[in-house]
Amino acid sequence: MEHTVLSFIPYLRQPPSHTHTESAPASTSDLASSMQVGNAHIASSMSTNSVTDPHGPRSWHSNLIRLSGKDRALNELSVTRDGETVEENLVMLHGYGAGLGFFYKNYEGLSRDKGWKLYALDLLGMGRSSRPNFRVHAKDQQGKIREAENWFIDALEEWRVQKNIDRFTLMGHSMGGYLAVAYALKYPGHLKKLILASPVGVPEDPYAVSAEMPDPENSTLSNEFSQDQDDIVNSSNPNIPESVKARDNNNFLNARSKAEKDLADGSAGSGTAAPRRPLPKWLTYLWDANISPFSLVRWTGPLGPRLVSGWTSRRFSHLPPDEAQALHDYSYSLFRQRGSGEYILAYVLAPGAFARDPLIHRIHGVGRQTIPSPQSGGSSSQNVTGGVKENGIPIVLMYGENDWMDIAGGFAAEQKIKDEKERILQSASEEERKRDNGDASVVIIKHAGHHVYLDGWEEFNHVMRREMRDVVRRERLRSARAGVESIGN
DSSP states (O other), rough: OHHHHHHHHHHHHHOOSSSSSOOOOOHHHHHHHHHHGGGGGGOOEEOOTTTTTTTTTTTEEEEEOOOHHHHHHHHEEEEEETTTTEEEEEEOOTTTEEEEEEEETTTHHHSTTTTEEEEOOOOOSSTTOOOOOOOOOOOOOOOHHHHHHHHHHHHHHHHHHHHTTSSEEEEEETTHHHHHHHHHHHSSTOOOOEEEESSSSOOOOHHHHHHSSSSOOOSTHHHHHHHHHHHHHHOOOOTTTTHHHHOOOOHHHHHHHHHHHHHHOOOOOTTOOOOOEEEEHHHHHHHHHHHHHHHHHHHHHGGGGHHHHHHHHHTTTTTTHHHHHHHHHHHHHHHHHSSSSGGHHHHETTTEEEEEEEGHHHTTGTTTTOOOOOGGOOOOOOOOOOOEEOOOOOOEEEEEEEOOOOOHHHHHHHHHHHHHHHHHHTTOHHHHHHOOOEEEEEEEEOOSSSSSHHHHHHHHHHHHHHHHHHHHHHHHHHHHHHHHHHHOO
């Protein structure tokens, strides 16, 4: 099914999709046998040429990257520009229960710039990556959260080491954005820029963070299933001025102030077109019991496609019929697979998608950790006494103007990051000020909902390429500064 979705990528004569994980395995043993080829298998790689590709030539590869341990492998799609030295790497992470096929409208546009190599990964236990048993052994809430996060981000770090990539630009959507922040905090020194597309878990909800309190009773999560997609992509949110979408700084700051006020007085979310709605009692029960929504798809057997179509018919209604059908089939093929990484949900989020350890309390530490020295023998920045301190990285928070994710949380996170930078630079030397690379911004994609990369894919691609060019500019300044220092020494 991934193969069919990727066939809609422009200029490809044949979609780049390996076949040995194409069908949903019926059991763990089936999956294990399908993975035995490991890294030795490089199936169906596709090369374009300048005759058919006006922005090429480019090569497209689909691989299953085997990791250490039992039944651990990541599904990878990569795009390389032929005949060019790879100077920059962009890594893309999808959202909860999804897969890299959902980015099919972004790959071609994001691989146009010279010197860039693009990677898209299926998170461990999701998409067409392997699906090992997901178990959390910690007893306390914070321990459960960290162990659940580490299950995914440790796999990402092992992949990075295998690929011999030192530093890269990371984009994560929704749950992928949440995990991207967790990765940046645990494995400092490897990111050049962090782009969070409608990240889940940014703002705080007092119910979600306290084990002594009942779970939240309402949320905007229901809008993911109830919002009419035609209304999302064909309407403009009157609560967000056009000047904000055009990035006029004066009115943009006014909008930020309003969003922060909403966050402070408890009305966060009122600045968007997605009001909070009561959560059904049965949903809270299933959530707390860690019964994933995809379990319902598997339990319904032959009725599963009809159950999934209730979501896909709304979610993809703005797309051409053949693309909408391909995404429906792809979604169902992922949802019906063996449960694995999907079980992260109840550990890191309370019902309604409120984080149990909100990013608003952690995101200002991104780019401000201590990079462990080789002698420390560890990758985590926690409790590190040696090593070099990070000097900040740019962070971009991207939302759809009709996003059900709380945009106010994005503005509050932006302010937190900027406040932390100001605090650090108060006692910094002139040289340290010049070296500081920390920054934060919020971008709103017009006529888009939570799935900004799909609803407003053209503007999304434009913003992404602008941010990628900013990475190149910053790296050139960094190299020039290092060259001057070398001459001075």
